[in-house]
Amino acid sequence: MDLLKKLDDCAARYAEVQQLIMDPNLVKDPKKYKDTMRENVYLSEICSLYEEYKKILQGIKDATEMITAEDDQDMKEMAREELKELEERKPKLEEDIKLKLIPPDPLDEKNIMLEIRSAAGGDEASLFVRDLWEMYTHLAERKGWKTETMEAQETEVGGF
Structure with a gap:
C-alpha cells in the first residue's frame, strides 16, 4: 500500500x-x-x-x-x-x-492585504463590495484573525 x-x-x-x-x-x-x-x-x-x-x-x-x-x-x-x-x-x-x-x-502564517473594489456596475457593484467586506470581516473574527480597514469610501446607497 x-x-x-x-x-x-x-x-x-x-x-x-x-x-x-x-x-x-x-x-x-x-x-x-x-x-x-x-x-x-x-x-x-x-x-x-x-x-x-x-x-x-x-x-x-x-x-x-x-x-x-x-x-x-x-x-x-x-x-x-x-x-x-x-x-x-x-x-x-x-x-x-x-x-x-x-x-x-x-x-x-504570513499576513495578507486584501483589496476589494467595485468596478463597473454602479450601485449594485458597491453594495456587493460591502457584502464581500462584511463576509471577510466575519470570517476573520471567527478565525480569531486581526483585521484593519485601511481605507473605505462609502457610497450614497451604503456600499463601498
Missing part, C-alpha cells in the same frame, strides 16, 4: 526530528529551531493518526480471523459487528490521513 509506505516514511522522519530536538545546539539557531519544532508538531499529528490507522487495520484482521476460526455463533456475530464498525471508520480515517499528508503552505 502506498499510503502505508508514506506513513512509515513519516514515522521514520518523526523519529529523526525527535533526535534533532534533543540536540542542545538546536536552540542556538532560532530559525532552525522554529522550523524543527513546526515539523515536529506536523509529524506528531500524522503519527497519531497512523497509530489509530494501524489499530483499525489490526482490528479488521483480528475480527476476520475470528469470524473464520470461531465456532461459537455469538462470538462470530460480535466479530461481524466489530468488523462492520471498523470498516466504516477506515475510509474516514484514510481521508483524514491523506489530507494531513498534504504539506502545510509556508505562507499560511
